[in-house]
Amino acid sequence: MASFLLLADDAKGNFRRERVFRDRTNPLDFLNDQEVIERYRLPRVFIYRLIDMVEADVQRSTGRSHALSTSTQVLVTIRYLSKAAFFSECGDLHGVSRSSVSRAIDSVTRSICNRLNNIHFPSENEASRTKHEFYQIAGFPNVLGAVDGTLVPITAPKDNESVYVCRTGYHAINVQVVADASLRFTNIVCKWPGSTHDAFIFSNSALKTHMEARNDGWLLGDSAYALKRYMMTAKSNPSNEAEENYNLAHSKTRVVVERALGVCKSRFRCIHKSGGMLLFTPAKSVQIITAVFKPHNMCMDIKLPIDGEMCDNDPDQEFSGPQGVIADGAGQTVRQRLIQRFAN
Numbered sequence: 001m002a003s004f005l006l007l008a009d010d011a012k013g014n015f016r017r018e019r020v021f022r023d024r025t026n027p028l029d030f031l032n033d034q035e036v037i038e039r040y041r042l043p044r045v046f047i048y049r050l051i052d053m054v055e056a057d058v059q060r061s062t063g064r065s066h067a068l069s070t071s072t073q074v075l076v077t078i079r080y081l082s083k084a085a086f087f088s089e090c091g092d093l094h095g096v097s098r099s100s101v102s103r104a105i106d107s108v109t110r111s112i113c114n115r116l117n118n119i120h121f122p123s124e125n126e127a128s129r130t131k132h133e134f135y136q137i138a139g140f141p142n143v144l145g146a147v148d149g150t151l152v153p154i155t156a157p158k159d160n161e162s163v164y165v166c167r168t169g170y171h172a173i174n175v176q177v178v179a180d181a182s183l184r185f186t187n188i189v190c191k192w193p194g195s196t197h198d199a200f201i202f203s204n205s206a207l208k209t210h211m212e213a214r215n216d217g218w219l220l221g222d223s224a225y226a227l228k229r230y231m232m233t234a235k236s237n238p239s240n241e242a243e244e245n246y247n248l249a250h251s252k253t254r255v256v257v258e259r260a261l262g263v264c265k266s267r268f269r270c271i272h273k274s275g276g277m278l279l280f281t282p283a284k285s286v287q288i289i290t291a292v293f294k295p296h297n298m299c300m301d302i303k304l305p306i307d308g309e310m311c312d313n314d315p316d317q318e319f320s321g322p323q324g325v326i327a328d329g330a331g332q333t334v335r336q337r338l339i340q341r342f343a344n
Contacts, residue, residue, distance in 0.1 A: 026075075027075060028044060028047065028048075028071065028075070040078045040079060040083075041083070042078060042082065046295075047074065047075070050074050050108075050295070051071050053111070053112070053115050054070065054073075054112060054115060055070045057115070058070055058107045058108055068096060072095075073104035073108055076090050076091075076094050080101070080270060081109075081268045081291075081295075082268055082269060083269055083270075084269040084272065084275025087102060106284065108291075109287050109291035110287060110291075113287055113291050116295070116298070118294055118301070119186060119187065119293065121210065122180070124214070127216055133181035134180075137181060137252055137253045138248070138252035138253050139342075140252075140253040140338075141341070142218060143217065143219075143253060144217040145179065145180060145186055145187065145219050146179050146180075146220045146221075146254045146255075147202065147207075147219045147221045147225065147257065148177060148198075148222065148254075148257040148261070149174050151166050151173070151194055152278065152289050153171065153273055153276070153277035154277050154278045154279075154285045155171065155277055155278065157281060157282050163193040164282065170194075173190065173193065173285055173286060174194050174198070174201060175189065175190045175192075175289060176190075176201045176205065176207075177260070178207065178219065179256050179261075180256070181256055183260040184260070184296075184301075185296065189201055190286050190289050193282070197224065199224055199226060202221075202225060218232050218334070220232050220233075220250060220254040221254070227328070227331035227335060228331040229333075232250065232331075232334070232338065233250075233327075233335075241343070242339050242340065243339055243342075245343075246338060263306055264292065264293065264296040270288065271288075271289055271292055
């Protein structure tokens with residue numbers, strides 16, 4: 001382990017530290033493909049794509065003071081995002097200090113948020129393919145996406161601490177997501193504290209306004225959401241076979257959003273409850289959460305295998321339950337027509 005040498009200055013009788021430069025050999029230069037995946041949970045080609053993407057933003061303008069290279073900053077960030085590793089562990093592994101780890105995570109995740117634009121709700125031209133993929137699951141027609149809320153634990157903030165406490169008693173950010181049949185996220189709303197109800201987040205989102213303006217499909221939601229002409233929920237207390245069949249098809253189709261969250265949180269353990277919590281302010285936590293969902297879509301686009309350790313559903317889901325959600329007449333009519341489709 002490197003140590004500092006204290007050297008006496010004869011003229012002034014002061015002491016100065018001799019600077020120590022740690023070994024920052026690029027792990028990608030000597031690790032084989034399997035070792036890269038074991039250390040970072042992502043393949044080499046994926047990591048190089050991220051390095052190329054963020055380089056213009058995070059590359060230091062000078063080599064003075066042994067500045068961190070882009071690859072080191074990206075590897076440190078990926079190690080933290082994928083393993084929920086301590087800053088000290090990330091720093092020791094890559095030859096940097098804990099403060100440098102924090103700065104690297106901030107720079108790289110901010111760049112990912114700005115540079116990677118791959119979360120898009122299906123347009124009217126793309127709707128046909130999306131509906132077909134959902135229909136293949138359980139015969140539920142006209143689905144544009146499955147919506148749900150998920151909690152990401154954070155450290156207690158200094159300001160407005162109480163509003164971040166979720167119903168199960170820990171501090172969190174409540175994130176609204178929409179997923180498609182291929183487990184990609186097509187919409188995210190990441191800004192609300194943990195005490196905010198799922199229905200409130202949706203009611204105050206641009207997605208609701210967008211769905212009200214469209215008339216070509218609907219979202220699938222759980223009981224936390226109000227039944228609307230564009231939001232189909234399960235039938236409570238089904239009384240006949242048609243309603244039971246409808247509920248079964250609804251559940252099999254909507255579960256894709258829970259599976260997408262499960263895969264994402266298992267691949268990027270920093271937002272998984274087992275990884276502890278995000279030790280940042282709410283604003284920076286939002287940045288990191290957003291920066292996780294976007295690489296998740298990259299993983300799904302390149303069909304990165306889902307290994308056996310990854311969850312099939314969201315491990316941090318909290319049952320919100322109805323809270324002042326009111327079904328409208330148009331939603332009742334649409335759902336009743338759908339139920340009739342499942343009568344046979």
